Amino acid sequence: MAPPPAQPPRLTHFQDGLPRMVDVTDKAATTRTATAEAWVRLPPEARAALQAGTNPKGDPLTVARLAGLAGSKRTADLILLCHPIPVTGADVQITLEDAGVRIEATVRTTAPTGVEMEALTAVSVAALNVYDMLKAASKALEISGVRLLSKTGGKSGDYRAQARENPAP
Incomplete structure (x- = not known):
């Protein structure tokens, strides 16, 4: 005898075929953190301009860091069904490495929903701002490797991504 057909998954962000924001009113506010990363690959001319400090637009890494901090606070304006939450802490680190510019952001809150989208945003x-600031040096910049590295708190529990052999995808 064949097993009964599986029930289609319950869609949390759609009801009766229409998009909706999930109601988190009754969820307890808990402390949550999320860390994400992104990479910007640099062609030789962009790396040279960055390292020599000759980029015509100024310091792309400082501008990108500020943009990342601002982006974490504006996530609900950009991700349509994302709840606006209080970002109680954010840290954006940007480093120049052999593989390119590595961007890592950690975002914290005490809220009824997580901060993964804020860290990813x-x-x-930040990566888009690196591109914008260095595009005069080269149009061949490449953004890649945007991913969640870890999260803590919430109903789904903690998560940690597996390490990659090649740091810049």
């Missing part, structure tokens, strides 16, 4: 916005 922070690194994405």
Whole structure:
């Protein structure tokens, strides 16, 4: 006898075929953190401009860091069904490495929903600002490797991504 057909998954962000914001009113506010990363690959001319400090637009890494911090706070304006939450802490680190510019953001809150999207938005916005600041040196910059590295708190528990052999995808 064949097993009964599986029930289709319950869609949390759609009801009766229409998009909706999930109601988190009754969820307890808990402490949550999320860390994400992104990479910007640099062609030789962009790396040279960055290292020599000759980029015509100024310091891309400082601008990108500020943009990432601002992006973490504006996530609900950009991700349509994301709840606006209080970002109680954010840290964006940007380093120049052999593989390119590495961006890592950690975002914290005490809220009824997580901060994964805020951390992912922070690194994405920072990466876009690196591109914008260095595009005069080269149009061949490449953004890649945007991913969640870890999260803590919430109903789904903690998560940690597996390490990659090649740091810049």
